[in-house]
Amino acid sequence: MDIGIYEAKSRLSxxxxxxxxxxxxxxxxxxxxxxxxxxxxxxxxxxxxxxxREILELAHRVxxxxxxxxRDIVAEGRD
Numbered sequence: 001m002d003i004g005i006y007e008a009k010s011r012l013s014x015x016x017x018x019x020x021x022x023x024x025x026x027x028x029x030x031x032x033x034x035x036x037x038x039x040x041x042x043x044x045x046x047x048x049x050x051x052x053r054e055i056l057e058l059a060h061r062v063x064x065x066x067x068x069x070x071r072d073i074v075a076e077g078r079d
Contacts (some may be wrong), residue, residue, distance in 0.1 A: 002026045002033070 001016065005027050008015055015037055016026045025037040064073065 002028050004028050005034070 001023060003011070003015065003025060008025075008027050019025055019037045019039050020041075022039055027035040027037065063076045
């Protein structure tokens, strides 16, 4: 949905509700797009999922020797 900034001022609550429902609202100035109102919740979920995948991939790549004390591992990471 495209809407001019002037009109958006008076309808901001409605526009935010549309964004929460998943609709992308594009704000325009003199007919040119200048900003978007979008739902941020899906982005957080995607970021968490991506982070979890990266952690699991790293856990599979990095092997920690079982006989190495945790204190030594932490100290080595600080160097």
